[in-house]
Amino acid sequence: MLKKSLANSILVLILMTVLLGFIYPLIVTGVAKLLFPSQASGSLIYKGGKVVGSKLIGQQFDSLRYFHARPSMAGLGYDATLSGGSNLGPTNKKLIELIKRRAQQFRLENQLSANQYIPADIVTASASGLDPDITPEAALLQVHRIAQVRGISEVTLRKLVEEHIKEREFGFLGTRRVNVLELNLALDNLQSGKGE
Structure with missing residues (x-):
């Protein structure tokens, strides 16, 4: 049996x-x-027949010529094999100091005043550490810097950001957002004359 x-x-x-x-x-x-x-x-994005990324996974952009993504705590940043957050709670002193440093750096890079409101997404990492999107407000705060560095009018850049805003899913799920990789590729195309 x-x-x-x-x-x-x-x-x-x-x-x-x-x-x-x-x-x-x-x-x-x-x-x-x-x-x-x-x-x-994988919702891959191609440029010139070559894969440059995915719509679903964020990438680090450090150059002042580009829109910056939200911070990542996945490995050294946007490492899909180490996806995850910091696991630090909202009252953790280490997290509070990290956010203060990020906010100060963001204000400095974008020539913002010390009391300028900064959206939380641009100074906090997502739970996965791989978020490809930022809020339209976070993108618009970077327009002045990019306009100065690239020699493009702020009006043109604001229009570019507005064209890349994705509305809430089904009108009520999630938040309005901008995919940073797609926006930066459009920025490059705009400057090369392909996007005008």
Whole structure:
């Protein structure tokens, strides 16, 4: 009786492993690639036929010529293999000091006054550390700096930001946002004459 139960258990384990570990994922992946090819392939963004990133994973932009993304605590920054937040609570002194330093740096880079409101997303990391978006307000606060560095009018840059604002999903889920990689690629295209 014990041998028969053990044999049945092993058989069910093998069957379920093949069914749920191989067949089901292949079917789901096949359907996804058929119905949603871009999303199933990682929502990749191409420039000149070359992959430059994904709409779903943020990238670090340090140059003053570009819009900066929100901070990342994933590894050394935007490392998908180390996705995660800092796990520091809102009253943690280390987190408070980190946010103060980030706010001071953001104000300094963007020539903002000491009492200028700064959206939380530009000084705090997301839970995954991979967030590709910032709020429109965070993007607009960077317009002056980029206009000065690139020699583009602020009106043109504000219009570019407004063109890249994505509204809330279904009108009520999430917040309005701007994908930083897409915005920076449009910024490069604008300056090279392709986006005008």
